Every structure is written in structure tokens, then in C-alpha cells.
Amino acid sequence: MHALTRWLLLVLAAFLALQLFFVLRIALAAWWDPQSTAFQRSEAWRIWHQSAQQRPWKQQWVDYEHISSHLKRAVLTAEDDGFVEHTGVQWEAIEKAWERNQKALAQAQTSAKPAKIYGGSTITQQLAKNLLLSGERSFLRKGQELVLTHLLELFLSKQRILEIYLNNVEWGQGIFGAEAAAQHYFRKSASKLTPYEAARLAVMLPRPRYYEQHPGSRYLQSRSSAIQRRMGATPLP
Numbered sequence: 001m002h003a004l005t006r007w008l009l010l011v012l013a014a015f016l017a018l019q020l021f022f023v024l025r026i027a028l029a030a031w032w033d034p035q036s037t038a039f040q041r042s043e044a045w046r047i048w049h050q051s052a053q054q055r056p057w058k059q060q061w062v063d064y065e066h067i068s069s070h071l072k073r074a075v076l077t078a079e080d081d082g083f084v085e086h087t088g089v090q091w092e093a094i095e096k097a098w099e100r101n102q103k104a105l106a107q108a109q110t111s112a113k114p115a116k117i118y119g120g121s122t123i124t125q126q127l128a129k130n131l132l133l134s135g136e137r138s139f140l141r142k143g144q145e146l147v148l149t150h151l152l153e154l155f156l157s158k159q160r161i162l163e164i165y166l167n168n169v170e171w172g173q174g175i176f177g178a179e180a181a182a183q184h185y186f187r188k189s190a191s192k193l194t195p196y197e198a199a200r201l202a203v204m205l206p207r208p209r210y211y212e213q214h215p216g217s218r219y220l221q222s223r224s225s226a227i228q229r230r231m232g233a234t235p236l237p
Contacts, residue, residue: 019147022132022147022151023151023155026132026148026152026155026156027155029131029155029156029160029164030156033061033164033167034131034164034167035061036168037130037132037168038130038131038132039130039131039170040059040168040170040176043170043173043174044057047173047174056174057174057176058174058175058183058184059167059168059180060177060179060180061167061177061179062167062178062179062189062191063163064159064160064163066189066190066191067163067166067178067179067190067191068178068190068191068192068193068198069236070194070195070197070198070199070231071166071182071190071193071198071201071202073198073231073234073236074195074198074201074202074227074228074231075123075162075166075198075201075202075205076123076162076231076236077202077227077230077231077234078202078203078205078223079123079126079202080123081234082122083122083123083124083158083162083237084236084237086122087150087153088122088124088125088149088152088153089122089124089125089146089149089150122149123161123162123165124149124153124161125145125146125149127152127164127165128145128148128149128151128152129145130168130169131164131168132148133145133148157237161237162237166178167179169205170208170209171184171201171205171212172184172204173209173212175208175212181201182197185200185201195228195231196224196225196228198228198231199224199227199228199231200224202224202227202231203220203223203224203227204220
């Protein structure tokens with residue numbers, strides 16, 4: 001009995017220590033620019049481990065004011081158009097995504113095509129996952145993601161959350177952040193992106209490696225045009 005109690009206390013202590021680490025890391029991000037994320041480090045290992053030919057790693061931090069407003073609006077329109085108003089989580093979007101996924105999984109059982117899984121995560125949730133967590137899918141990790149999401153919203157401004165997100169999100173294999181993406185795809189700075197270029201980058205976000213290999217995708221082109229038409233009405237933090 002005493003051994004079990006000690007084991008439970010150790011588990012609790014480890015859990016609390018982990019939460020304290022997360023709190024300190026997020027609080028530090030209020031003024032310190034994160035140079036890498038948990039997702040980026042796992043990707044670097046994957047690329048190094050699987051690829052015989054090493055691909056250059058592209059990432060360059062740029063401050064919020066040096067990122068095109070077109071890109072900010074396009075990303076929010078495509079990924080999280082309620083970003084300015086919500087407190088980190090949009091439960092209705094999560095519920096709708098879950099319902100769509102259940103239908104997709106049911107259809108996949110009678111089809112040769114794999115199920116297309118939809119996400120309902122906000123920008124803040126995506127940042128929480130990419131910045132500090134692994135890519136595994138589990139209820140425990142999702143619960144931790146929700147805790148971190150609320151911590152991000154508590155310690156950081158909306159503008160800072162978007163700044164960190166845009167500087168670290170993946171836009172292709174080994175391509176991270178708005179500046180690297182703008183240089184790679186359009187040979188220009190992130191501050192100089194046109195509305196259509198910004199919309200195109202925003203549409204790539206759910207499947208950046210796929211669209212890097214399929215730049216002529218009809219969906220990419222049509223969705224980019226739709227985002228460009230809508231993004232003017234999207235407010236910025």
C-alpha cells in the first residue's frame with residue numbers, strides 16, 4: 001500500500017513539474033522568440049532519419065509588422081476566422097469536425113478510399129500542439145492541448161500568438177514560417193506578398209507537403225481565389 005502511495009505521489013509530482021515547465025515556457029514566449037517547436041524537432045529527426053539526401057532547413061524569424069497583412073488575413077480566413085473573438089477553443093467547430101469524421105470513417109468502411117479527417121482546431125490550439133506537444137493522437141494529448149491553449153490565451157496577446165504561429169508553421173518539407181515560405185514559393189519577402197499569393201499559402205496549410213508537390217492542384221487554385229475574396233472582411237488582432 002505504501003509503495004502504491006509513493007508511486008502515485010511520484011506520478012503526481014512529475015505531472016505537476018511538467019505543467020510548471022509548460023507555464024514557464026509559455027510565459028517566456030511573451031518576449032522571447034521561439035526558434036523551434038516540438039513539431040519542427042520531430043520533423044528534423046524524421047527528415048534526417050528517412051532521407052538519404054539532406055534538404056536544407058529553411059526558417060527565418062520576422063517580426064509581426066514585417067509580415068504582410070494579406071497573409072495574416074488569409075491565414076485567419078482559411079484556418080480560424082473567429083480568432084479575434086474566441087478564447088482559444090471553438091467547441092462548435094470541434095463538434096462539427098467530430099460529426100464529419102464519424103461520417104467519413106463510416107463511408108470509408110465501404111470504400112477503397114481512406115477517410116478524410118477534418119480538424120476543428122483554432123490557431124491557438126494548433127500552436128499549443130506544434131510548440132510543445134508530440135504529434136500522437138490520444139485523449140490524453142488532446143486534454144493537454146486544451147490546457148496549453150488556455151495558458152497561451154492567458155499569457156500571450158492575440159497578436160503575439162499569431163506572430164509565433166506564422167513564424168513556425170510548416171509550409172513544405174523543411175520549410176517553416178512565413179518568410180521561408182514567401183522566399184521559397186515566390187522569391188520575395190513575407191512583407192511583399194500579394195493578396196493572391198497570401199491566399200495560396202494559407203490554403204496550403206492543412207497539407208503543405210502535398211501542395212508543395214502538387215502546385216497545379218485545381219482545389220488549391222479555386223480555394224485560393226475563394227479565400228482572397230473573403231479575407232478582406234477578416235479582422236486582425
